[in-house]
Structure formats: structure tokens, C-alpha cells
Amino acid sequence: MSQEETKEEEYRTPPEKQPKQPKKSSLKTRMKKHWDKYSLIYIFFVPIMIHFLIFQVFPFAFSFVLTFMDWKIIGDSTFVGFEHWARFFQDDLAHLAIWNTVVFSIYYIIPTMGLGLILALIINSGIRFAGFFKGIFFLPVVTSFVIVAGIWGWMFQGTADGLINMMLGWFGIEQQLFLSDSDQALAVLAGLSILKVSGSTMIYYFAGLQSIPGQLYEAAKIDGANAFRMFWQITFPLLKPIHFYVLIITTISSFQIFDSAFLLTGGGPNNSTTTIVYYLYEQGFTSLNLSYAAVLSYVLFAIVLVISLIQRKFLGKDDNIY
Amino acid sequence: MKNVWYLLIILMLGTLLAACSSEGEGSSGDESEGGSEGDLSGEITVWTMPFSGDSxxxxxxxxxxxxxxxxxxxxxxNMEQIPWSNRDQKILTALAAGSGPDVFYAIPDQMPQYAEEGMLLELDPYLEGNNMDDFADSAMESVTWDDSTYGLPILQEAYTLFYNLDIVKEIGGDPENLPKxxxxxxxxxxxxxxxxxxxTSFPGGGSMNGALYPWIWQAGGTVLSKDGEVGINSDQSVEAFELINTMYEKEWIPQDSVTAMHHNELWEGGEMLAVTGSGINLQILQKSGEMDFEIAAPLKKEEQATYGTTGMFVVPSNSGNPDAAAEFVKYMTNAENQRxxxxxxxxxxTRESAKDIFEDEPKLDKxxxxxxxxxxxxxxxxxxDIMSPIQSEVQAMLEGDKSPQEAADAAAEAIEQQVGK
Structure with a gap:
């Protein structure tokens, strides 16, 4: 599901052709003129377009065709119409997977944004060694997910020897099962993702904070506003475009959550961490049911699309606050 | 503007070259189609896995x-080593694109699925004179589906209990007389x-092949027979569910067994009496040399049984050079190469005649x-397909949501559904 990545590419498309004074010249000379003027754009645009068509548009369209077939890896595929779509509406596990994914996003989106903002405020506050802290906070983002997940899994071991269990023990809290408890596992996985991603949301917020004009704070100071008030009256509202952008990307990534469940819980216990992408992967590559996996991927696409549109309607409109 | 034209031409040439070279790698031996046995030619690509640490x-x-x-x-x-991670994905996508290998490695729970999908070449026509009686029966069972042979086995494994003898002695057990x-x-x-x-360890988040099935077989039960008969909720099988549940309730197995993939830290840290392991564990233990250990025979209730995979090489049905590929599979699995x-x-x-290699290594021989x-x-x-639902039911049982009988019944129902599909 990389529809969003392509947005960037769309921006690179050539600008609208400038309306030129229609001189009476032959088509050939006009084309020549046009080419002389825009050739470089075409040269850069065409390969990207070809790449986009082959690796984005074609798979997207072909997977839609797949949903109506019983697709075989080798050999003849048969047309089955809406059979796979019908199966989706009766598949309890698929519904559970969607529900788990929604719960995961609730655990994940707001904390990621909040933590990213707090970290950005820390490094923007002019403390000493700001660059050092920026590096530390950003470290999980550039570290391999497999390694971060391994460490996380080790920390949250459900036995008495687990690091977090030992620490809880100091406060007299009894031993927890974490990843082996269906009520906790998803939250622990969300914690891992928050740790992994908040470094990059910090960078977005940091950029946003830097772009807020300093005189606003000076004026507020003269009016006698305290730091708390300045944050809620100036900083927070002026970060609105950043909030919107971060909200969209964290929402999308939360719906695509897969690797932590794959690495740490295998979808368990009792399917409590089976997310939609994990289920899709299982269906596709373990059960060789690629057509049904394609249906699930379209369901995911529809969900992400609808949520993004809603968010845009309610949050994205008025960025005329400046 | 001439420069622009040059640039364009270079770009196009580059693209063409790239396309050609990938074509060359992908198709293997298309030109040799129709070659019969004894008259082999062309090229084949073989995907192997890293089988030991010594790549x-x-x-x-x-x-x-x-x-x-x-x-x-x-x-x-062309021998190519493919890492274990995501190998299904790699093999399937390559085969679907028609650029897959001519020979690849498979294990017994993949083989019938692939064979049933028509993805594998039936090897029987090639096997005359291949001294097939030399293969162990338990290995041949794993490469046969629907009375056809789809692969030739190169390796077998046997999982059994490894005991930490220091703990056995400390708790008053007899190292000479481990549980039977x-x-x-x-x-x-x-x-x-x-x-x-x-x-001991119970990797409830790992494959049920090693975690659950051996207990079921030892109790005299079955999971799912070749003919599609579900046995996971028979009285015998339920005894295995009950044993695992008891072990969890009494904390004989760690509290995180519900989703743990392994308990290596606890075992290596000397906090666990025994683990289920195979040759790889033996190798690790012998290499580190820190633990006094012994391997014991698989346990028995009604039947002495354990899990052990059989690794085989198979030929996909869309291989461009099936004759050469089949010949190479025979060659890889002959006695000399198996040694x-x-x-x-x-x-x-997997060949009886090659089993003489461990004469000097008593533990491996055992x-x-x-x-x-x-x-x-x-x-x-x-x-x-059935493994994931079975796993969920075992997890539900360990979490206390279901009794062993209920979990086994629910697993049986899930299996029926999958098989009936």
C-alpha cells in the first residue's frame, strides 16, 4: 500500500504548459519549440512515470483483477466473481483483525504525536547539548526494526526475569504477562511502534517550531502571558499544518502495522495481535490464498482512504491561520 | 539541444541493458527444452538455504x-543461497514471475500444499535405478503425496529432550535413568x-510441529490424517492438551509460554531442566562446552514419537529444464553427497547407507x-493453514478462556473448516 508515497512523485509532474501566443507556424516547428523548451522536464519525468506505471499503477490494478480470480502461482487461474469478496463479509477473523488494527491506532496515534511534540519542545528549548539529544531521540528511527523489536521483546518478557517485570517488582506491582496476555499484548506492541516512530515526528514538529515567528512570543511576553499560556495560545495552534501532516502519516502507518506482530507475537495470543496486514500476509504467503489477500488489501485501502478524507475535511481545510 | 538527445539515448540504452541482463539471469536453460534423460544440456538454477553457521x-x-x-x-x-527469512515470499513471487529456480528446498508441510496447487514436478518417472530402498521410510513418507514422489530427501532431524544434568542431580534425579x-x-x-x-520450554508462539504435535502423537492421538480425518479432539489428543495446561498452571513451563518463540535464555542460563532440541542444539551445546547435558529418547505414553522435519529438494512444475533439474536432485541426494x-x-x-558418518560422534549417532x-x-x-487456528486455541486454553476439551473441539472445528474449503 504505497499509494501515499506516490504523492511526492505527482508533484514532480511538469507544470501546466504556459499558454503561448499562437503564431501561425507549422505543427512541426511548434513541437520543436515545445521540445526545446521542456525537453529536460520530459527526460526526468518519463522514467519516473514509467516506474510509477509499472510499480504502482500496474500492481494496484492487477491486484484488483486478482480479487475476482482464484489465482494460481503456477498454472491457470479461474474466474470466480465475487466469491472472495463475499467471504470477507463472513470472515470473523478478518473483522477481528480490523478491530485490532483500530484499537492499535488508538493506542498509537495520539501518544506518537504527543511524544514527538514533547521531544521537539525539549530540543527546541535551547537546552545544552540539544544536538546530542536530537541524536538520541532519533536513534530508534534509524536502527533496524528487527533489533529494536528484539530488545523490546526481551524487556517485556512475561517471566519474573523480564526487565520491566523486575522494575515493577521494586514498586510492589505483581508480575505481568505482557506479550502473553491478550489484554496487554497489543498495547506493548503499540509502545514499540511509538518508541520507533516518535523520533521522526519529533523532526517534523521541530521544523514546525522553528518556523513560528519569534515576535509572537515577544508580544505575548509583553502582555504578561506565562509559558503554559504561550504554548496553548501560540505554539499549539500555529503547528496545525504539522499536526495534520503527522496525523495523516501516523494514521496510515498505524493501519499498516505488521512487523511487530510478525516478529514478537505471531498474531497471538489467541489472535489478539492479528492486525489486518498480518492477516493479509498469512492468507497470501502461508495459505497461498493471494486472491483473498488482495481483497483484504483493498479493504485496507478503502479504510485508509476514508479516514484520510475525513481527517482532511475536518482538519486540513483552514491552514490560513498564518 | 544535441546534448539532450545524447542524454536521452544513453538513458534508453541503459534501460535496455538493464532489462536484458535481468532476463539473462532469470530464464535458466530455456534453450534446452525437450532434452531427454541421458542427453542433458543447458543450465539450471538451484536455491539452497544456509543450513549451518559455516556458510x-x-x-x-x-x-x-x-x-x-x-x-x-x-x-x-548456478547455486544460489537464499536466506531463511521470508523464503516463502521469495520463492512464490519468483515462481509466479517465471524467473524462479529449477530446484529448491522444501519441508514436509509445504510440499503437499505446493503439490496440490500444481506447483511441483512429479519425480517418479526419473527415479528408476536410483536405489530408492536405501532411503529411510520416515523420510520417504514426507516426500510423498497422493502416491507420487515430489521431492528427494537430503536431511532428517529428530527432536528430543535435552537435559541439564547439573539440575537433574541437584533435584535428585538419576542422570543414567532419565524419564522414558x-x-x-x-x-x-x-x-x-x-x-x-x-x-521445560513450551514455545506457544512458535510452530505447533514442535510445540504441540509430539505430545499428541505420544498420547496416541493424531492431528489430521492424509485422508482429511480430524483427530485433534479425540480422547488421546485431549490428554496432550491437558498435560500442557497442567504444566502451565503448575508453572513447569514459563509464564510467557503463551506466545514465546523459544526459551533459550532460560535454558542457557541454567534455569530450565530440559528443552526439546535437535542437531543444532547439540552443536551449540558442544561448541560452548559449558553445560553438562544428556539427550534422552523421545517420551512415550501410548506411543514413542517425536517431531523431526525432513528436508527435501523439489523441482517446480514450470522449470525450463526439468530433466536436468530432476537429475541434479538425484545427484544431490545420493549417498556420497549426503555424507x-x-x-x-x-x-x-536420509539414506541408510550414509548414516555411517556419525560413528565417531556418539551423541549425534544416538x-x-x-x-x-x-x-x-x-x-x-x-x-x-490449520496451524494458526490450532495455535490460537492452545493460547486461549493457556490464558484460561477455554478448557482443554473446549480448545481441542474448537481446533477441530477450525480444521474441518479449512479442510472443507
């Missing part, structure tokens, strides 16, 4: 095998718990002897 020597071994084969048959062989059946095991496990140790392969990787040869009790998991096209 350098493994590569040497494969290249030797390939060059000898090339000398004998005139077929050039469930009753003896339970007695020793209880003692281990009394002394603050875990008795070379298994000596290096410490797996157990382990090799247990292959007579091994079962390769469930041999059925749905073997892999």
Missing part, C-alpha cells in the same frame, strides 16, 4: 557438487519446580537413532 564451507561444498555434475552431465548449475514416559517426566518436572527451576552435506551441517542423512520415532508434522495440503 563459507557450505558454498564450497555446493560449488564442488555443481562442477562435478557439470563435468558428468554437461549441465551448468509421561509419568516419570511429570515426577521429575514437579521436583524441578520445587527447587525453583522450570521443567558430505550432513557431515558439514550435522543433520541426519540422535540419528531416534529418526525411527519421528513424524514430519501433518502431511496434508492444509497443514500450514
Amino acid at each position: 563459507e564451507n557450505e558454498e564450497k561444498m555446493w560449488n564442488n557438487m555443481a562442477s562435478t555434475f557439470e563435468e558428468e552431465h554437461g549441465v551448468s548449475v 514416559n509421561w509419568e516419570e517426566f511429570k515426577a521429575l518436572a514437579a521436583k524441578a519446580k520445587e527447587n525453583g527451576y522450570y521443567a 558430505t552435506f550432513n557431515e558439514l551441517t550435522k543433520y541426519i542423512p 540422535l540419528a537413532g531416534f529418526t525411527e520415532y519421528t513424524k514430519p508434522g501433518v502431511i496434508h495440503p492444509a497443514a500450514r
